[in-house]
Amino acid sequence: MAPSPICAERPAALPILAVPIGERDVVRAAFAWNLVVEVARLGGSATLLAPEDDEPSPLWPEAGPGPVGSEVILARAEGLADLNRCALDVAVSRAADSADGGVVVVRVPPTWLGPGRDGRALLRWVLLFASPERRDLLEAYGLAKQLLLGGNGGVVGITIHGARRVAEARSAFERLADVSIRHLGRELLSYGLLVDDLHVYRAIVSRRPIGIEHPQSRAARALRDLARLVLEDARSFALG
Amino acid sequence: MADLALTAPPPREDLLRQLRPRLAQVAPGLRIIAEGLLGADASIDFVGVEPDGRVVLVLVGGADQDLELVARALAQRAWVERRLRDWLQLAPELGLRPEAGVRLLLLSPDFRPEAESAARALGPDAPTLAVYRCVRNGAGVDALLEPLRAPAPHAAATRARPAGLQPFRTGLTDADLGLTPEEHLEFE
Numbered sequence: 186m187a188p189s190p191i192c193a194e195r196p197a198a199l200p201i202l203a204v205p206i207g208e209r210d211v212v213r214a215a216f217a218w219n220l221v222v223e224v225a226r227l228g229g230s231a232t233l234l235a236p237e238d239d240e241p242s243p244l245w246p247e248a249g250p251g252p253v254g255s256e257v258i259l260a261r262a263e264g265l266a267d268l269n270r271c272a273l274d275v276a277v278s279r280a281a282d283s284a285d286g287g288v289v290v291v292r293v294p295p296t297w298l299g300p301g302r303d304g305r306a307l308l309r310w311v312l313l314f315a316s317p318e319r320r321d322l323l324e325a326y327g328l329a330k331q332l333l334l335g336g337n338g339g340v341v342g343i344t345i346h347g348a349r350r351v352a353e354a355r356s357a358f359e360r361l362a363d364v365s366i367r368h369l370g371r372e373l374l375s376y377g378l379l380v381d382d383l384h385v386y387r388a389i390v391s392r393r394p395i396g397i398e399h400p401q402s403r404a405a406r407a408l409r410d411l412a413r414l415v416l417e418d419a420r421s422f423a424l425g
Numbered sequence: 426m427a428d429l430a431l432t433a434p435p436p437r438e439d440l441l442r443q444l445r446p447r448l449a450q451v452a453p454g455l456r457i458i459a460e461g462l463l464g465a466d467a468s469i470d471f472v473g474v475e476p477d478g479r480v481v482l483v484l485v486g487g488a489d490q491d492l493e494l495v496a497r498a499l500a501q502r503a504w505v506e507r508r509l510r511d512w513l514q515l516a517p518e519l520g521l522r523p524e525a526g527v528r529l530l531l532l533s534p535d536f537r538p539e540a541e542s543a544a545r546a547l548g549p550d551a552p553t554l555a556v557y558r559c560v561r562n563g564a565g566v567d568a569l570l571e572p573l574r575a576p577a578p579h580a581a582a583t584r585a586r587p588a589g590l591q592p593f594r595t596g597l598t599d600a601d602l603g604l605t606p607e608e609h610l611e612f613e
């Protein structure tokens with residue numbers, strides 16, 4: 186069978202990656218924003234959508250165009266259903282302009298993840314950040330449980346951050362994945378690891394992406410690997 | 426009595442020596458256990474322990490380094506938090522309580538509004554900010570500390586709670602996540 190022309194495979198909407206992040210969780214917020222910038226650096230369309238806070242943290246990136254074509258949009262959303270509608274609007278409009286695919290990353294307040302809420306379609310593809318600390322792994326597992334048993338049949342990916350060694354990150358992910366299989370009967374997807382070095386925290390305060398300020402740092406290289414994984418999956422989800 | 430007059434800070438080594446005995450003014454009962462500890466790519470000026478076992482990191486910045494100081498403090502706290510249990514094993518006599526967390530105490534000649542906002546945005550984990558001023562006292566120079574704002578009021582309440590009931594980083598609690606005792610045990 187002859188391959189289809191690429192233009193015929195352009196999706197009607199970009200895939201949406203939901204990332205649960207608490208409103209004061211500046212480290213993970215910085216990860217999400219830097220991930221979006223890295224996706225843009227790899228040539229994908231990249232938008233970060235977040236609900237507008239009444240008291241926005243000065244550490245969150247401002248709305249508007251960002252580095253290398255990335256974008257931050259703050260939406261008035263009272264709950265998951267509102268946020269889902271905004272995310273779909275963005276995903277459809279950006280798909281029309283993106284020849285190389287891309288992703289819409291959506292910050293979801295963790296309190297909106299509970300069962301029985303409208304708008305759970307937003308949670309079909311979710312990325313959780315977890316450190317190897319016991320409480321962090323427990324929290325990531327609890328969130329994965331809510332997501333996987335919530336009835337939306339989604340994919341939950343895990344990125345481990347804050348590990349001192351690759352082996353520690355691998356062990357943390359394997360522990361989570363193992364517990365998920367035994368208690369929930371569901372698999373978790375590995376999205377690698379991130380490195381918490383000084384550049385991450387400098388990026389938070391200066392609001393400058395790590396991949397541009399310190400492209401050779403361990404933090405930037407790890408983010409680039411994560412962005413590559415996300416973009417590859419986004420392209421396969423979009424076409425699949 | 427000698428005249429007191431504001432003056433430029435002395436060389437860093439002298440400044441740290443003058444600030445050291447003043448730290449208890451902003452962190453009562455603080456016991457210094459290390460100085461110049463090499464942390465996340467840079468040194469931590471002082472590491473101390475409060476009477477309840479909470480570790481305190483003290484970072485001293487220079488003029489116009491206030492924002493950088495907040496960033497460095499976050500990095501150092503993350504670096505230290507991951508090592509607290511190791512330290513406890515290596516030196517149990519220090520009385521560290523890793524579950525009490527790590528408090529940040531940042532000293533700078535000035536904090537601009539954006540640095541204060543950045544610090545405040547960290548919520549219950551916000552660092553304590555204090556301004557230092559150097560005064561010429563006769564032939565010598567002394568350093569004075571002035572706290573900029575009190576530590577987050579509910580930080581102590583958070584510390585007092587048993588570890589299992591502390592909210593997660595997302596702000597959710599164990600009850601919100603509906604975790605069973607068996608699931609808890611998996612992560613012990």
